[in-house]
Amino acid sequence: MSTIDAWVARQRERASQLPGAALPWLARRRADAIARFADLGWPTSRLEGWRHTSLAFLDQQALAAPAFAHPAFALATLRAAFDEGDHWLVFVNGRFAPVLSVTGMLPAGMKAGALSEALNSAPDAVEAAFGSADDSASPYALNLALCNDGAFVHLARGTALEQPLHLVFIGATGAADTHLRNLIVADANSEATVVEHHVGGGATLGTVVTRVQAAQDARITHVKLQQQDAQAIHLAQIEAEQARGAYFASHSLSFGARLARNDIRTRFAGEGCETLFNGLYHVDGRRHVDHHTLIEHARPLGTSREYYRGLVNGNARGVFAGRIIVAQDAQRTDAIQRCDNLLLSRLAEADARPELEIYADDVKCAHGATVGQIDEDALFYLRARGIDTDHARQLFTYAFAAEVIERIAHAAVRKRGRGLLLSSLPGGARMEALQ
Known part of the structure; x- marks a missing residue:
């Protein structure tokens, strides 16, 4: 029997208990999102964007909640690798854990906390950054429909965070699925580094959406370290929008999960934007990792650099599909895209597909890919x-x-x-x- 109806029923059961359930705008978006998920179902290989990473098996699979060590031990090991002055927001089984979180003295003009709390204290700010399920792939529509928590970060104009802000998501017992949504809003001339950690076993299925809004001349660096255990299914989307002169860097390091999918995209909504997409993945055994990226040069004088490398061993498979779109008005664009894969066994498989879609005539663009031993x-x-x-x-x-x-x-x-x-x-x- 298909699980789609079960997911729809689950959303209806949870709807009144989800954070922000009393907000009309959020209730409407969640209803639209679960309807979109029910209409689309899980992506299969018949869809061009998912032909290497079908999720059809989730249509028949019941989810179980695996066990994991106490989150305090995992957090202590993680924090030991970083500086004392860093800031930490910790989530366990998809819920904010204030006892484990240490934010220290944040600069004036910065707010960082749980999304569930921000929905009560600043609903208008959350609404503006929350996003919708329009045009989303079905896993991310499901995320919007069921998201229980995540981080809400707001940097006021001119605010600079010197030490990184760590968003730590730890799995423990009791959750077969988790759905997290992180919102990062950076006002003009603000600057921060946000490190997103996903560790341990946690839920069998986890969806994560991280949205970044970078205003004029803001500088945001996002680092994602994914090291979940072998039974995890990790489906994630990072989406940014950059205003004039904004800088956004995405570093994606994927070392865990039996199946990991990362959709990363940004749009240059103003002139003179700059972005760096940088990624590394290592898969072995029968694991599978997929990075799909999209950089939209919608305005002139944009610069983008994209570099991904994969290490593929055993019977594993690594997938990269990158797309750069240069709009007709995006003259004097400078874009480079590169993906290289190293096969460490005879049975390993890597698929690399870089794409340039150029509608302007005054550009400097290049792309390439290699797969070899x-x-x-x-x-x-x-x-x-x-x-x-x-x-x-x-x-x-x-x-x-x-x-x-x-x-x-x-x-x-x-x-x-x-x-x-x-x-x-x-x-x-x-x-x-x-x-």
Whole structure:
């Protein structure tokens, strides 16, 4: 029997208990979202954007709630890798955990807290940033219909956050599915780094939508570290809109989950915008990871750089589909898109599809992709200098992936990224000793 009706029934049962249930605008959007989900169903390979990542199996699969260690232990391990002055908002099983959260002294003009609380204290601000299910893929429509919590961050004009704000989502027992929505609103000339962590087992199915609104000359860096356990299904969307002169950087590091899908997109709504999309994924066993990106150059003088690299081992599969659209009015656009994949086994599979769609005539754009194995000549070069074959392969694999990590500007976050990379690679402990 199909699970679609069960999801619709679940939403109706939960609707009155969800945060903001008494807000008419939110009730309407949730009703529209669940109707859209029911109409579309789970994406299958018949849809062009999902032909490598069908979710048809979710139409028949009952979800179970896996066990996980106490969240305090997971958080302590995580916080030990970062600076004392960082700010932490922690969510357990999709709900805000104030006892575990430490925001410290935030700068004047900044608010950071739970979305569930902001729906009561600042409903108008949430409404303006919340988004709708129009044109959303069905998993993200389901997210809007069922989202229970997430973070709400507002940076007033000219506010600069010196230390990163960490949004930590920890899974524990008792939740078969979680649906999170994060809203980041950056007013003119504001600046912040937001690090989104997804750790542990948590829900079998998790959907996450993170929305970023960057006003004129705002600078927002978003780093996502996904390291969930092997049974997790992680479906996520990051969507940004940039006003004149705004800068948005998205760093996506995917090291966990049995199936992870990341849809990342931004739109240049003003002149002179700049963006960096930077990603690394490592999959092994029979795991599957998919990054779909979209950069819309809607206005002139925009600059975008997009670099993704994948390490694919065992019977795993890595997918990248990137699209850059340059509108007719977006003259003097400068865009580069690149995806490179390293196959570490004979059965590994990688699909890379970069696309440029250009309607302007005064542009500088380039794109490319590679899929291959470690160069045997390069291995021979190292072996001739006394390095054994296994160590030589580890060196090349790490060097291939580390280039992505080095683009992260913040030193502590960059160090954490290196640690995650090394812990995921065979022989990583040996490599770490050389750092």
